Amino acid sequence: MINTLLIANRGEIACRIMRTARELGMTTVAVHSDIDHQAQHVLQADLAIGLGGAKPADSYLLMDRILAAAHASGAQAIHPGYGFLSENADFARACEAHGLIFVGPPASAIDAMGSKSAAKSLMEQANVPLVPGYHGEAQDLQAFLDAAAAIGYPVLLKATAGGGGKGMKIVESAAAMAEAFASAQREAQSAFGDARMLVEKYLLQPRHVEVQVFCDQQGNGIYLHERDCSIQRRHQKVVEEAPAPGLPIELHRAMGAAAVKAAQAIGYVGAGTVEFLLDARGEFFFMEMNTRLQVEHPVTEAITGQDLVAWQLRIAQGEQLPLTQQQVPLRGHAIEVRLYAEDTDNDFLPASGTLELYREPAGGAGRRVDSGVVEGDVVSPFYDPMIAKLIAWGETREEARLSLLNMLRETVVAGVQTNLTFLSRILAHPAFAQAEVDTGFIPRHAEQLLPAAEPLDDRFWDTAAKAWLLARPVRSAATAGPWAELNSWRAGLPARSRVHLRCADLDRSFAAVDVSGCSYDPATRTLLLTDGQQRCRYPLLVGGQVLYLQWANTWQRIEPFDPIAEVEHSQQHAGGLQAPMNGSVVRVMVEPGQQVEAGAVLLVLEAMKMEHSIRAAEAGRVKAVFCSEGELIAEGTLLVEMEDAP
Missing domain, CATH: 3.30.470.20 (ATP-grasp fold, B domain)
Structure with a gap:
């Protein structure tokens, strides 16, 4: 019986699990890193316990601390959510050893399917079609070069213990294999604590169709239809839908039956997802099985009317599946x-x-x-x-x-x-x-989906200036005073004001802004502009000392601009490469005095559990390096300073 549930995760999935747990009358326990101490999953839980650290390896991946938190809180069960330890067989075994219910499959099933290589071997024995590839024990670079040559480029490197696009690289040629292989291994080790890889043929224009399965402890298994998750970027899903559009009923049933058979073959229990690649001819190939609840489970809940987290919790307590295959709704x-x-x-x-x-x-x-x-x-x-x-x-x-x-x-x-x-x-x-x-949707339609940014024209800047004067943000005490008031009144002059604004790395100075015929309604947060017979409304939001104007379906951030401060900032960073995001330095590839070619990798950053290479924009010499491996850096930090080669 589960009275108290610890959720070994964070963010939206932790909040979502808590919602169902509360409905079932359970006390909820959150765990958190140091930087997550005020996160929403912490504030929503009945009890919260700190794990320390910031990076996953120093917090949410520490099994001993999570198990200790479970005992300290009196929890009878741990729900791992997805990611982190959700597909870690050692964690599932540790929960059992500590007398805790692991809300997920048994460790043996995670061992069998949690490794992509092991899963492919199992499916091969069961005569399930596989994408051509190599998922053997040898993990040296030459083994992967040989396998890729036999398969034929392009190939896809994948972390055997991974998911969510981490440790995954497309390799177009043998010349690119070494760098991609090393980077994928580092990503896999960082995200999952396991650097093992597999390689398979990279299919062109396939669909990514996955089947939601559920099994109970009595050996019953069903599928709750399928989802199409083909639209992806960086090998991570962006749009998911259920059921998969255009799938013939015979194919729907065949994929569902194959998924249940695969799950039952390994004694699976709980929620799982069997993922397939579906080609244009209607043939499907086993790709992997995720032994956990998926990010996209809400679309399955929507078309079946079922709460899958509630199913997980009930099955973990020994209850049977609430429906048979014939009873599963599809609406x-x-x-x-x-x-x-x-x-x-x-x-x-x-x-x-x-x-x-x-x-x-x-x-x-x-x-x-x-x-x-x-x-x-x-x-x-x-x-x-x-x-x-x-x-x-x-x-x-x-x-x-x-x-x-x-x-x-x-x-x-x-x-x-x-x-x-x-x-x-x-x-x-x-x-x-x-x-x-299909999986090529985004690159195929990139011109329409990722168009060049529209320039902010005169009409935008004129509207922005009027919005600023009428609904300007709160000024700091340092700038307050009668001469800072922009109320448009001037003795003997028209109602005009001066202003200098910045938006999207651009700035515009206005010697005179006429706000006649304009009004701002704070109740509806709307700017109304009247020009003859034409009336236009623009939503506005004020936050801190900046203004947000909705323009062309995008919220534009508008703030005052100080040209003197901008010049000083530019001079300080001339010739330097700055960090494009917050993160940590994984590798520094250069040293002062080194000559580099255009496009050369200078250093590698890790952010959001993925690696990003910082490259030289043009040939030159490294003048100075301002960071070291393992260092945490903030967005905009100067990393490397370059100078022209002598």
């Missing part, structure tokens, strides 16, 4: 998008910082938001950059698509770069509306 269609903190214009580079503004869409029938943040929270560089999941359900796929588009339009995020506009472009794209999806 309507559901689509989920993942709202990430990332720079979509810079190869989806993870972002971090403070959520200066954060507004979730209104609730309602068929609408759901799973998040673990509120306005003012910090998106840390140490964890996955997902902010929230937005889920919409409808009687039809089109109804769900349009509903989710409206939810995205209602969402407000500022202070951190996000993929919010990018998600809207995906859902609005004609190919997505026609369900023409």
